[in-house]
Amino acid sequence: MKLTIKNIGVIKEADIELSGLTVIAGENDSGKSTVGKLMFSITKAIGKYQDELEESKESDIIKTIEHIYFAIRGVIFKGNEYEHEHEQSRELFHPLYFSDEVNNKGLEATTSRIEYLKEKNIYNDKIEKLFTDLQEIIGRDYDKDSAIKRAFGKVIYSEFRGVISRNKTEASHVKITEGESGCILNIELHKNNLTKFNLQDDLYFNDSVIIETPMILNFSESIQNSKSLFAAQDKKSRLRSLGRANIAFHIKDLDAKLRNSAYEEDLFFNSNDSDLYEKITGIINGKIKFDKKRDEFVYSKGKESHSIVNVASGIKSFGILQMLLSAHFLDERTLIVLDEPEVHLHPNWQLKYAEIITLLVKNNINILVTTHSPYMIEALERYAEKYDIEDKTNFYLAKDGMIKSDDNNQILSKVFETLSQPYSVFDKMDAEKLQ
Numbered sequence: 001m002k003l004t005i006k007n008i009g010v011i012k013e014a015d016i017e018l019s020g021l022t023v024i025a026g027e028n029d030s031g032k033s034t035v036g037k038l039m040f041s042i043t044k045a046i047g048k049y050q051d052e053l054e055e056s057k058e059s060d061i062i063k064t065i066e067h068i069y070f071a072i073r074g075v076i077f078k079g080n081e082y083e084h085e086h087e088q089s090r091e092l093f094h095p096l097y098f099s100d101e102v103n104n105k106g107l108e109a110t111t112s113r114i115e116y117l118k119e120k121n122i123y124n125d126k127i128e129k130l131f132t133d134l135q136e137i138i139g140r141d142y143d144k145d146s147a148i149k150r151a152f153g154k155v156i157y158s159e160f161r162g163v164i165s166r167n168k169t170e171a172s173h174v175k176i177t178e179g180e181s182g183c184i185l186n187i188e189l190h191k192n193n194l195t196k197f198n199l200q201d202d203l204y205f206n207d208s209v210i211i212e213t214p215m216i217l218n219f220s221e222s223i224q225n226s227k228s229l230f231a232a233q234d235k236k237s238r239l240r241s242l243g244r245a246n247i248a249f250h251i252k253d254l255d256a257k258l259r260n261s262a263y264e265e266d267l268f269f270n271s272n273d274s275d276l277y278e279k280i281t282g283i284i285n286g287k288i289k290f291d292k293k294r295d296e297f298v299y300s301k302g303k304e305s306h307s308i309v310n311v312a313s314g315i316k317s318f319g320i321l322q323m324l325l326s327a328h329f330l331d332e333r334t335l336i337v338l339d340e341p342e343v344h345l346h347p348n349w350q351l352k353y354a355e356i357i358t359l360l361v362k363n364n365i366n367i368l369v370t371t372h373s374p375y376m377i378e379a380l381e382r383y384a385e386k387y388d389i390e391d392k393t394n395f396y397l398a399k400d401g402m403i404k405s406d407d408n409n410q411i412l413s414k415v416f417e418t419l420s421q422p423y424s425v426f427d428k429m430d431a432e433k434l435q
Contacts, residue, residue, distance in 0.1 A: 009034035012401035022390025036337035045152035214316030261327035267374035288319030342373035354379035
């Protein structure tokens, strides 16, 4: 699958093959992380459009039901004539009860209420019009394309705070093509405003996971209490969440997956997952799990159990992969984005982590790695050769706003030249000592 980008974030132009192992190296603020966040936004928007449809439809239903309730309340609840009917009427027409029944029974929920109102001789033209509107909404097929666009807009706002276009540019463009199928997705933006989201066919990736720091395990409770700008919420939910911190959707998404692993631990592993799981267990000499009773992540080592806040960040890095494997979130149609994984790993464990990455790719998992570590890059190159996945591995250098494909050997030469520049400073310092 090929991703083409123009004027997104700090990226001027990019052509990236996203299949197997994709490694983007470069210095800070070179656009490496933008690629992963963009792919996360795309896959989530497409995967979540059904939620967007349901949220939009539910909102329209509730608004119309509220109009019906207030229209009949002024008639059925006034005076003593209908005083004995109050309780029954509230149960029939109060928005909470009425909307629940519409969700369960559809149009049938409106029929019984219309009959009730006709019996009471209060089914006037205004109320009839409201019920006609409600029935039309219940039976309406909402537009999938518009729902995906709305979902994409929400994720973009969550991940990029709405500023996705390259500074001082007007037109931004994203395209995904897949082999002989041609263009699968075409996205166009004008000054951060989405103007086109044209999905021609199903995208190969149906989910994405971004792992950028193992410290997510330390702050799980805070993440649970935060809100995501992408989360579907009705008015009451939004009011309840006032004052709570906003957090990027990819963080909420990963936290939910890791917590969910506690409920999946007894499921059967396939042999490849099991082997990798045990390999990780051997590296960290234990297991990390979410303890439902303690409502926290714990590291178990033999008979000992440790709160996650007292565990080294390197162990947490491997533990996250361990939990995702146990819950079957790492599959061939999920893009795994590892954003600078070396940051929390000492050089020896960078090599072990690189080996786990290549073994996952050998098991048909697609992984995007962004890095500025020469250790990590060389380890990925060597393990790709060792495990015979060189034909599924592509290296890129992000520099001066460009991420372009080239021969792997040439790219690696440029990568090492760029990332080894600090050593020239040491050489200069050594030369000054000798003078």
